[in-house]
Amino acid sequence: MKVGICTGGGDCPGLNSIIRAVVRHAAQFENVELWGIKDSFNGLMSEPYGVRKLDCETVSGILMKGGTILGTTNAGNPFSLKNPGGGDPEDKSQKVIKAYQELNLDGVIVIGGDGTQGIAYELAKLGMNIVGVPKTIDNDLASTDQTVGFDTAVEVAAEAIARLQTTAESHERAMVLEVMGRNAGHIALHSGIASGAHVILLPEIPFSYEAIIQKLDERKQRGKHHSVIVVAEGAYPKGGEESFKVSSGRKNLGGVGHMVAEELFQRTNIETRVTVLGHIQRGGVPSHVDRALGTAYGVKAMDLVMEKKFGTIIALKGGRLTEIDYQDVAGKFRPVPADDLYLQAAKGVGICLGQ
Ligand SMILES: Nc1ncnc2c1ncn2[C@@H]1O[C@H](COP(=O)(O)OP(=O)(O)OP(=O)(O)O)[C@@H](O)[C@H]1O
Numbered sequence: 069m070k071v072g073i074c075t076g077g078g079d080c081p082g083l084n085s086i087i088r089a090v091v092r093h094a095a096q097f098e099n100v101e102l103w104g105i106k107d108s109f110n111g112l113m114s115e116p117y118g119v120r121k122l123d124c125e126t127v128s129g130i131l132m133k134g135g136t137i138l139g140t141t142n143a144g145n146p147f148s149l150k151n152p153g154g155g156d157p158e159d160k161s162q163k164v165i166k167a168y169q170e171l172n173l174d175g176v177i178v179i180g181g182d183g184t185q186g187i188a189y190e191l192a193k194l195g196m197n198i199v200g201v202p203k204t205i206d207n208d209l210a211s212t213d214q215t216v217g218f219d220t221a222v223e224v225a226a227e228a229i230a231r232l233q234t235t236a237e238s239h240e241r242a243m244v245l246e247v248m249g250r251n252a253g254h255i256a257l258h259s260g261i262a263s264g265a266h267v268i269l270l271p272e273i274p275f276s277y278e279a280i281i282q283k284l285d286e287r288k289q290r291g292k293h294h295s296v297i298v299v300a301e302g303a304y305p306k307g308g309e310e311s312f313k314v315s316s317g318r319k320n321l322g323g324v325g326h327m328v329a330e331e332l333f334q335r336t337n338i339e340t341r342v343t344v345l346g347h348i349q350r351g352g353v354p355s356h357v358d359r360a361l362g363t364a365y366g367v368k369a370m371d372l373v374m375e376k377k378f379g380t381i382i383a384l385k386g387g388r389l390t391e392i393d394y395q396d397v398a399g400k401f402r403p404v405p406a407d408d409l410y411l412q413a414a415k416g417v418g419i420c421l422g423q
């Protein structure tokens with residue numbers, strides 16, 4: 069059996085633990101070859117193909133290494149591939165299918181978030197045998213309780229909040245921390261609760277400045293002249309819109325932290341400062357949770373390949389790994405639900421959610 073493996077979308081801590089587990093588990097079966105595909109599906113569109121054989125030696129020592137040894141991209145949709153020379157994007161999906169056939173692959177393990185899995189579903193419809201593994205710091209993939217990478221990102225954000233608490237207190241400032249997560253507030257919510265943020269603003273709940281100011285006033289009356297405000301990059305004010313910034317010609321969510329800080333200063337005269345945590349949330353050593361979860365996902369992925377259960381993506385549900393049909397996941401996004409356990413917890417301890 070010849071099996072491909074790739075990582076797609078933004079990188080995250082824990083990807084290498086999945087790759088390592090797949091390769092090590094594959095070695096327990098006879099006649100299984102693992103082929104790493106470079107940079108998501110790009111390795112199947114390049115000439116020559118960007119593929120290399122993986123064995124236990126190749127994956128030795130990568131368990132605690134951040135990033136992905138296979139490389140990745142979040143700008144490589146084969147169905148509408150940007151033309152480096154300019155002009156309209158082109159559909160290169162048939163090139164991927166041709167490579168898959170020419171390489172004699174029996175299946176591909178696709179490790180990715182919602183974007184990558186959406187592409188994988190379309191490729192599966194064209195005849196590729198695919199098993200999906202959910203990863204992303206954003207934790208916004210439908211049907212799974214936790215994606216690989218989320219735990220580490222929360223850990224990093226929680227540490228940042230804890231550090232902002234002390235400097236906020238010394239200077240009696242409102243410190244604003246902008247965290248990642250695209251249009252889902254999981255990172256902001258979990259890290260904010262974990263490190264005692266006073267205000268958490270999520271994309272799921274359009275915020276009002278009046279509500280935030282009321283919270284700061286209440287704190288002032290209790291003799292607390294500092295606060296920490298965690299803002300998810302996709303958050304926006306009631307009746308307003310999301311904020312974007314352009315990096316290397318690409319429009320990404322970002323900028324809401326500065327907007328909130330400035331508006332609060334204008335309205336209250338409280339001194340504010342902004343920290344944009346950025347890609348620090350995606351780099352470095354994965355947490356033990358992501359390393360263990362990644363290993364479990366990797367083993368399950370290889371088992372599904374051996375059982376020929378293609379067209380499925382793994383999901384963690386109530387502490388168990390199960391497989392779900394691609395069609396039940398693709399195109400679905402998981403924001404923080406209104407009845408989320410952590411949303412209730414935040415409200416229960418009096419954190420202002422901007423309402
Ligand atoms: N709904 C979609 N359907 C098909 N392709 C998509 C969709 N959304 C994004 N893409 C493409 O998927 C690729 C990866 O998407 P994205 O950047 O969203 O990463 P991801 O796999 O969701 O992981 P992460 O969110 O952690 O970065 C990009 O090439 C993007 O153009």
Ligand SMILES: O=P(O)(O)OC[C@H]1O[C@](O)(CO)[C@@H](O)[C@@H]1O
Pocket residue numbers: 078142181204205206248249250301320321350
């Ligand atoms: O690496 P890039 O292209 O700047 O993308 C950043 C985006 O990717 C993520 O880190 C993961 O999806 C988001 O949280 C963030 O909005």
Ligand SMILES: [Mg+2]
Pocket residue numbers: 077181182183204206250
């Ligand atoms: Mg995504």
